[in-house]
Amino acid sequence: MTGASRNPSPVPDPAPVPARPAPSRRQLAAIIDHTLLKPEATPEQIERLCREAVEHGFAAVCVNPVYVPLAAELLADADPVVCTVIDFPLGAGAAADKARQAEAALAAGARELDVVQPIGLLKAGRHREVVDHLHGVVAAARTAGALVKVILETGLLTPEEIDLACRLAVEAGAQFVKTATGFGPGGATEEAVRRMRAAVGPDVGVKAAGGIRDYATACRMVAAGANRIGASASLAILAGAPDEPA
Numbered sequence: 001m002t003g004a005s006r007n008p009s010p011v012p013d014p015a016p017v018p019a020r021p022a023p024s025r026r027q028l029a030a031i032i033d034h035t036l037l038k039p040e041a042t043p044e045q046i047e048r049l050c051r052e053a054v055e056h057g058f059a060a061v062c063v064n065p066v067y068v069p070l071a072a073e074l075l076a077d078a079d080p081v082v083c084t085v086i087d088f089p090l091g092a093g094a095a096a097d098k099a100r101q102a103e104a105a106l107a108a109g110a111r112e113l114d115v116v117q118p119i120g121l122l123k124a125g126r127h128r129e130v131v132d133h134l135h136g137v138v139a140a141a142r143t144a145g146a147l148v149k150v151i152l153e154t155g156l157l158t159p160e161e162i163d164l165a166c167r168l169a170v171e172a173g174a175q176f177v178k179t180a181t182g183f184g185p186g187g188a189t190e191e192a193v194r195r196m197r198a199a200v201g202p203d204v205g206v207k208a209a210g211g212i213r214d215y216a217t218a219c220r221m222v223a224a225g226a227n228r229i230g231a232s233a234s235l236a237i238l239a240g241a242p243d244e245p246a
């Protein structure tokens with residue numbers, strides 16, 4: 001089966017990882033987006049990322065749009081899907097640009113889109129425009145059977161703004177909310193993940209990303225309510241995991 005023909009479940013990861021006992025290496029890998037978004041990442045590094053994703057059983061590779069065609073080709077017959085980022089890392093582009101980026105990434109084989117919300121518009125109370133920015137991406141993804149994760153950049157938000165951003169992401173039809181880009185202030189915190197899980201309820205995914213570097217931290221994120229982890233330190237995270245659930 002090719003990456004382009006996959007039809008992912010409309011329901012985010014069906015809770016594959018129990019908060020207790022501590023997840024095994026394989027269980028944790030299955031909810032990790034193996035991530036390389038550094039601007040200086042080379043094609044050779046992306047090839048290695050894809051090989052590692054297959055070897056360890058990661059949920060997805062998360063790469064910049066320039067590498068979607070390469071990753072889609074390399075993972076065409078493999079389980080990990082290709083995730084890419086939209087209007088990253090600022091979220092400050094026009095709504096139409098977000099939608100165009102989404103369409104191009106989907107056409108190139110991406111099956112998950114992590115889009116940065118328009119943070120300034122949220123803070124300005126321009127809620128309808130926030131939903132419109134996200135909805136253009138969601139509409140494109142829906143046509144392709146792809147998932148959308150809305151990156152909130154929680155380090156820039158008050159607790160009330162986190163709640164509001166979650167509500168608007170759900171209203172726009174996104175399947176996940178995600179903590180951070182990894183390029184902004186702060187990263188994933190248990191407090192933010194707990195808050196996001198409470199705001200979206202059990203039927204929408206929560207991706208913890210940004211600064212997750214080891215197994216213990218990843219487990220704390222899962223216990224706080226995350227059902228997806230985004231990390232560039234995925235291999236270090238797995239290195240600390242037990243072979244069997246502990």
Ligand SMILES: O=C[C@H](O)COP(=O)(O)O
Pocket residue numbers: 035037062180181182183187209210211212230231232233
């Ligand atoms: O989207 C995921 C983040 O960019 C990952 O951040 P990280 O490099 O701190 O793990």
